[in-house]
Amino acid sequence: MTEITDNERRLPRAVEQFVLRWGDMGGQWGVNRSVAQIHALLYLSERPLTAEEIAETLGIARSNVSNSIRELIGWKLVRRTPVLGDRRDHYEAEADLWQMLIRIAQGRKEREIDPMVEAIGQVLADAEGDPTISRVARTRLNEMHAFVTTIDNWYAQMLTVPPSTLMSLIKLGSKVVNLLGMGRGKPPKPG
Structure with missing residues (x-):
């Protein structure tokens, strides 16, 4: 079992900002801020993290981490992952x-x-x-x-629909609507 040092617990500024902003956006989507922050941290993490590591890194209560992880597992956005030589539960986010x-x-x-x-x-x-x-x-x-x-x-x-096809359609945007002749036309010119 490897312990992480204080230097490893500090998040790079960009990661910290992403975690904070993802937490803010989560609130706007009706998701608890802690749930969104934990998801963001796990999404950017190079390795699975324990609940204790998550709590220490984000400075939130261990019980809050447990409840948040349970919710993320329910959404199937996070999964429990075994780590050789460590009996604790580790978690990783869906990266796709x-x-x-x-x-x-x-x-x-x-x-x-x-x-x-x-x-x-x-x-x-x-x-x-x-x-x-x-x-x-x-x-x-x-x-x-x-x-x-x-x-x-x-x-x-x-x-x-395969994801690559969906991405192609998304990139086409309003061109698809115009191609099908279903566009709303040009917006009226200001008077």
Whole structure:
């Protein structure tokens, strides 16, 4: 078992800044700052880290690290990794950016889109025989249901597209829309 020295615990400025900024962004995405900072630290780490090393490096409570790691494992963004000669748990982050994106999207879909699709479907079923529902409300509920199920289906389709193809499409940007003749046209000129 190798112990890390005080010099090794100090983060290079760029790494420290990334960890801090990723933590701030995490808060804007609805993720606890500590969870995001631990993810950033593990993502940039050359080797798997123990919870104790994470706590010391980031200056956060060991219990907070444990809870945060549990959440990151639940998102499948961090995994437990064995290290020869050390019985402690070590953790490493998923380094493949596409896998990270897919796992985050899947987690958000399960937490946000799936319940919405189910809830709106149930509301529509309940409204089916109700003569007191206005035509406007019924139309808007149907539109909302069609929209969320389309998003759900699109997500499932995108999972089957190879990452290199997705990256090519992303790089094309609005050129794809213009090629298909579906663009909104040029913005109006200021008067």
